[in-house]
Amino acid sequence: MGEYGQFCPVAKAAEVLDERWTLLVVRELVAGSTRFNDIHRGVPRMSRTLLTKRLRTLVDQGLITRREERQGPVYELTTAGNELAAVVDVIGQWGIRWLSSLSDEDLDPALLMWDMHRRVDLGALPPGRTVLAVVLDHAAPQLRNWWLVLDQHEADVCDYDPGFGTDLTMQASTGTLVRIWRGELGWDDAVRTSRLELRGPSELRRQVRTWFQLSPFATVSRPEARDAG
Amino acid sequence: MGEYGQFCPVAKAAEVLDERWTLLVVRELVAGSTRFNDIHRGVPRMSRTLLTKRLRTLVDQGLITRREERQGPVYELTTAGNELAAVVDVIGQWGIRWLSSLSDEDLDPALLMWDMHRRVDLGALPPGRTVLAVVLDHAAPQLRNWWLVLDQHEADVCDYDPGFGTDLTMQASTGTLVRIWRGELGWDDAVRTSRLELRGPSELRRQVRTWFQLSPFATVSRPEARDAG
DNA sequence: CAGGATCCGATTAGATACTG
DNA sequence: CAGTATCTAATCGGATCCTG
Numbered sequence A, B: 001m002g003e004y005g006q007f008c009p010v011a012k013a014a015e016v017l018d019e020r021w022t023l024l025v026v027r028e029l030v031a032g033s034t035r036f037n038d039i040h041r042g043v044p045r046m047s048r049t050l051l052t053k054r055l056r057t058l059v060d061q062g063l064i065t066r067r068e069e070r071q072g073p074v075y076e077l078t079t080a081g082n083e084l085a086a087v088v089d090v091i092g093q094w095g096i097r098w099l100s101s102l103s104d105e106d107l108d109p110a111l112l113m114w115d116m117h118r119r120v121d122l123g124a125l126p127p128g129r130t131v132l133a134v135v136l137d138h139a140a141p142q143l144r145n146w147w148l149v150l151d152q153h154e155a156d157v158c159d160y161d162p163g164f165g166t167d168l169t170m171q172a173s174t175g176t177l178v179r180i181w182r183g184e185l186g187w188d189d190a191v192r193t194s195r196l197e198l199r200g201p202s203e204l205r206r207q208v209r210t211w212f213q214l215s216p217f218a219t220v221s222r223p224e225a226r227d228a229g
Numbered sequence C: 001c002a003g004g005a006t007c008c009g010a011t012t013a014g015a016t017a018c019t020g
Numbered sequence D: 001c002a003g004t005a006t007c008t009a010a011t012c013g014g015a016t017c018c019t020g
Helices: A009-017 A022-031 A034-040 A049-059 A085-097 A110-117 A172-179 A187-192 A201-211 B009-019 B024-029 B036-042 B048-060 B084-098 B109-118 B174-181 B186-192 B202-210
Strands: A064-067 A072-077 A130-137 A145-150 A157-159 A168-173 A197-198 B063-071 B072-077 B132-136 B145-150 B155-158 B168-173 B197-199
Touching: A009 A022, A009 A145, A009 B024, A009 B084, A022 A034, A022 A049, A022 A072, A022 A085, A022 B009, A034 A049, A034 A072, A034 A110, A072 B048, A085 B009, A085 B084, A110 A145, A110 A157, A110 A172, A130 B084, A168 A172, A168 A201, A172 A187, A172 A197, A187 A197, A197 A201, B009 B024, B024 B036, B024 B048, B024 B072, B024 B084, B036 B048, B036 B072, B048 B063, B109 B132, B109 B145, B109 B155, B109 B174, B132 B174, B168 B174, B168 B202, B174 B186, B197 B202
Parallel strands: A130 A168, B132 B168
Antiparallel strands: A064 A072, A130 A145, A145 A157, A168 A197, B063 B072, B132 B145, B145 B155, B168 B197
16 A cells, blocks of 8 residues: 655554554454454454455565464464554553544444453353353344353353353443443442343352453553543 | 444554554654644645645544634644654654665655754754755755754754855765664764765864754664564 | 645455355 | 455545635
């Protein structure tokens, strides 16, 4: 795409980073995804064709490598690409401070579940397997019900009942969970006001909040409420 | 333009920042430009129509304000916009570390002179007015000769002889000056190898290197030279 | 100096269908 | 699972001309 014709390092970096979707693909790689389909789950609105193209560009630019494994291609950040973690971090910090108004379009249930499953603190789980059902109020029928299958080794997310039974059910609107996720609404506050409902053994109801680490940006300090000028 | 449909703060920030040219316009504002023409001198390849459009978008997004003054409109960063300085900084640091290969297109003489004039350390200048002529080897005729008119209060850049006489002349290729500017080539090294030639009183020849602060990214540490994997 | 209005060509990305 | 190929609709941005 476009070059800026400037020797400024900001301009040279922008040539690489400001192409549409690129920063989000990098974010997925920074978050640890290495397989095509995993990366795509983090950018589901991107066509697979376009993702292919962006990945190739990133390889050409030396930000990632592509390796053929038995299970298929594996994408990994190079040293240069890895240092973009700092860029993603600062941009996210700015974003959470100043861009808090979300449209309904932004409240993507599948994305929320994908994010949650990836931030599970495996060490905080009870022994054995735990199945957490999540019900998202008002979501479209096929996006309403989710199951997180958690054990000490991995966290899986399903959009169908995996058939192990349910240990705990969590019910809320997608917006409520997103606000909790982003650190804009306290867990206790949400429970107290019944915006977040938990059903199951009281011990699990108490513990569940420790199973998730929330968004990496949840703890970023927010600006004082006053005009932006 | 495009929305990503994600609640992730990185995605929300990218919606604002990854539109073409936007980051460079922000960079100009962070660097201190407030007038339309000054901003445009920092992004000369951007059409004025497009710059107008981007500025309006930035106002709508609450990153800058536009104020009508007697001399004309003045653009200024809001608190939110001002915090983008950190984003510009991190991106520039990454850029100078990993994107050192510049095309001829990137070596824009006018941009270099504009950058230099803006990073003059007024306090380091000799008393009174100093005129520094700059000759850029191999540049197109109308981009070869420049004059920096420096005094304790301001630094001006002209592409014509302002008629005050010349105290010191600096001659080099644009590429050499850019590499010095970016911190990739030492001043002494350039002088010793005659890539940078100075003509004028020996005292000024010795002092001139202190008049410029170089690029804000000149002092960023560079990666060790080895493969990027 | 700081734009507004238009037109038009180039680029882009989504949708769709197909492949090993 | 991980793409490729193709077509089309939409968008974007440069050029040009005009304004107060």
